[in-house]
Amino acid sequence: MKYYGNIAALCTLSFLSFFSLNDQPPGAAPIGVTNDNTIITISVVGDLMCHSPQFEYAKVASDSFDFSPTFSEIKKYFDSSDLTLGNLETVTAGKKLQYSGYPYFNSPYSYVKALKETGINFLFTSNNHCMDRGEVGILKTLENLRQNEINTTGTFSSQSGRDSIPIISVKGIRIALLAYTYGINGNYLPKEKHYLVNQISDSLVHHDIQKAKSNEVDVVVVYFHFGEEYQREPNKLQRNAVDNAKKAGADIILASHPHVLQPVEFFKSEGKLDSGIVAYSLGNFVSNQRWRYSDAGTILQFQIKKDENDILHMQNVSVIPTWVFKGSIEKKKNVSHSSFFKS
Numbered sequence: 001m002k003y004y005g006n007i008a009a010l011c012t013l014s015f016l017s018f019f020s021l022n023d024q025p026p027g028a029a030p031i032g033v034t035n036d037n038t039i040i041t042i043s044v045v046g047d048l049m050c051h052s053p054q055f056e057y058a059k060v061a062s063d064s065f066d067f068s069p070t071f072s073e074i075k076k077y078f079d080s081s082d083l084t085l086g087n088l089e090t091v092t093a094g095k096k097l098q099y100s101g102y103p104y105f106n107s108p109y110s111y112v113k114a115l116k117e118t119g120i121n122f123l124f125t126s127n128n129h130c131m132d133r134g135e136v137g138i139l140k141t142l143e144n145l146r147q148n149e150i151n152t153t154g155t156f157s158s159q160s161g162r163d164s165i166p167i168i169s170v171k172g173i174r175i176a177l178l179a180y181t182y183g184i185n186g187n188y189l190p191k192e193k194h195y196l197v198n199q200i201s202d203s204l205v206h207h208d209i210q211k212a213k214s215n216e217v218d219v220v221v222v223y224f225h226f227g228e229e230y231q232r233e234p235n236k237l238q239r240n241a242v243d244n245a246k247k248a249g250a251d252i253i254l255a256s257h258p259h260v261l262q263p264v265e266f267f268k269s270e271g272k273l274d275s276g277i278v279a280y281s282l283g284n285f286v287s288n289q290r291w292r293y294s295d296a297g298t299i300l301q302f303q304i305k306k307d308e309n310d311i312l313h314m315q316n317v318s319v320i321p322t323w324v325f326k327g328s329i330e331k332k333k334n335v336s337h338s339s340f341f342k343s
Contacts, residue, residue: 038306040170041316043081045120046256046282046297050090050111052101053288053326058108063095067114070286077299077320078119082170085177086115086285087225087256088123088152091130091137092144101288103185104132109144116148122168124179126154126198127225127257131187138196154179154198154223162195165212173219173306176212180205181225182237182257200226202244209248218272218312219304224255227262227281230294234262234280242278246270253278254300260284260293264300264319275314277302286324296323 058065078084090105092112100106115123123145130138138155145152156162166177180200189196198204205222212220222245227238234242238255245253251273255262262281269276283297299320305313 037308038171038173039303040082040173041080041301041303043078043084043119044254044279044282044300045084045086045285047089047259047284047287048086048115048120048123049284049287049289050101050105050107051288052099054101054286055099055108055111058110063108065108065110067108067111068117071114071118074299074322075118077301081119081301083122083168083175084120085122085124085221085223085254086120087127087223088112088115088125088141088145089127089129089256091133091141093133093137093140097133097137105129106133106137112144112148112150116150120150122151122153122177124154124177124223124225124254125152126179126181126223128181128183128185130155130181130197131184131189134187135190135193135196151177153177154181156195156198159195162198165208165215167212167215167217173304173312174215174217175219175221176209176215176217177221177223178205178208178212179223179225182227200224200241202241205241205245206248209245209250213249213271218306219251220249220271221252221254222250224253225257226255227258229258230260231258232260232262232293238280242280246276246278251276254282255280256282258283259287259289261296261298266314272310273304273312273314277314277317284324285322288326290326296321298322 055065058067060066090107092109093106097106099108139157142157153166168175180198182200184197209220224241226241228235242253246267249271251269251271258281261283264279267276267278279300282300284294285297289295299322302317303315305315
């Protein structure tokens with residue numbers, strides 16, 4: 001097996017200018033104050049991509065890949081997380097359909113295994129690349145994720161699956177997770193199989209959130225794959241979709257696609273959670289994009305506490321900026337993470 005190394009990078013405080021995290025969320029419990037009440041920790045990352053240099057660097061034999069070194073310096077930040085979320089921006093459809101990077105992604109099965117080993121246990125799968133190998137790509141990817149015990153939402157193998165709201169109970173806190181994409185790169189869904197991919201529709205988002213809330217969930221999480229690539233501020237369409245989700249009852253709104261960071265903002269949740277949060281774009285968590293801003297991302301972390309009165313509090317919101325290194329270490333090629341610092 002090849003040896004892979006990682007190096008750290010420097011960061012300036014200006015990196016965090018994208019984030020509105022200087023103040024506590026409205027109504028949140030004081031930072032650092034905890035008691036014997038139920039507390040869960042959630043971590044969120046942005047786009048998990050796999051360009052061809054990434055799987056070429058990870059190759060250890062003709063059809064054997066080891067992606068674990070990619071995340072060796074970053075996985076410790078998920079050790080305390082009860083739920084770790086991310087956007088899987090590739091399919092894993094198998095070697096017969098040919099591995100490839102941009103513009104039509106298909107990654108080795110072991111890429112998902114490395115994500116699981118890193119601590120990621122829930123993936124959003126609805127994005128503009130989810131149809132890169134058609135229906136078979138979606139189905140094989142979902143099968144691979146199930147085999148690695150990673151839960152998903154956004155793409156589905158049946159109508160009943162699409163209509164069933166994914167609800168996860170974490171220490172007794174019931175969380176519904178929904179996901180939608182702006183499009184699928186001009187691909188067409190098979191006739192009578194529009195259930196394969198959730199696409200952004202105000203009416204569909206509203207319907208799903210209301211259905212989730214009817215199942216007595218504590219928190220509704222909505223993920224959007226939207227926005228203009230490489231733009232560092234959300235556009236009108238993004239804000240409109242977010243406003244619709246807020247009005248429908250979403251508590252936590254997460255997003256990616258621009259491949260750069262966009263603001264994180266708090267809002268007054270209309271549900272059980274005392275403060276909502278929206279992240280318009282969490283950037284690239286891992287990719288081969290090397291230009292400024294696209295080679296970086298963040299881990300958004302926060303806690304939800306249920307007190308003795310069953311009231312939910314958002315607390316301890318933080319960001320961990322990350323950067324992706326690409327190069328040779330000890331004569332071995334590598335694409336890997338380095339974390340900056342926690343703020």
